[in-house]
Amino acid sequence: MNIRALGFLLAVMSLAVNVLRLALPALYGDVSDVGPYTTLLMSPGLPAASFLMMAIGGMAVIFGTAEPIGTPVTSPPHRGNRTTAQPLLLTAEAQTAAISLNERLTRFRSLPADAVSAEASIEFDAIVAKHLPHLRAAHDGARLTVPDGSTEAEALDHDYAQSLDRLTATVDRLVNDCSEAARDRFAVEQRFIEMRHPDGSLSI
Incomplete structure (x- = not known):
């Protein structure tokens, strides 16, 4: 009160x-x-x-000075001076790997909907919604424990870049599989037209 x-x-x-x-x-x-x-x-x-x-x-x-009677004033728990909201100074290797992955993600999203199989869509969604966010959060948490520019930071960024490259390779495979399937479907339709209309004349 x-x-x-x-x-x-x-x-x-x-x-x-x-x-x-x-x-x-x-x-x-x-x-x-x-x-x-x-x-x-x-x-x-x-x-x-x-x-x-x-x-x-x-x-x-x-004036904002009212406090409940009998409520002790406590200070917030110490959580360190740095947070993941602060930008990390990544190495050039890690930055390059992140840019490359973003380009592949954009490439997959640009594929026609009918060219993306259900399996590829599920795997891509898992990468975007789970694998990549979890990797970034774990890397940021580890990097905040070491000084920027230190040997430990460079080692963590190197491992991070390798993990990003693995994700990039997976997205590349998904893009290639979807593109190949789309081209195969076109080839089937093309062969059908060649067989159904061998001389180029219109036939019903």
Whole structure:
């Protein structure tokens, strides 16, 4: 409960008791002996104090200083100074491998839909949605543990580039298989036309 809520609660309680102070004498006569707690709440100074607490709580909320009463202030856990959001200084080998893979991914996406088999589509989706993101995340996490430009960073980037090259080779194979299948389908249709129309004349 914060200061403003406590002040609001006291104000409501004070208002209720003051209403009872006016109503009870009309119903029961003398109610001067109502107990110490009710006497305290019926005191004229309590409404002013409660409204003062409401004002303080309101100012605290406006200026962003209101905190729940009894809540300890804790600092966030230490997570290091570098995050994966910061750009990594990759080696030229790793950059080249990443560019080459992006080109192959773009090439596959440009294939006609009817030229892509279901198996090739499943394998490509797995590369894009799982294999490549997981590889990048693991590499970035490892690279953030070593200084940029160090021997350890170069070794990690070299291994990363080799993994990217493997993915590039797989996408190349998918593109070639789909392209070959499309050309084979065209060759079949071409042979059919040659057999059905051997002299080039229109035949029904």
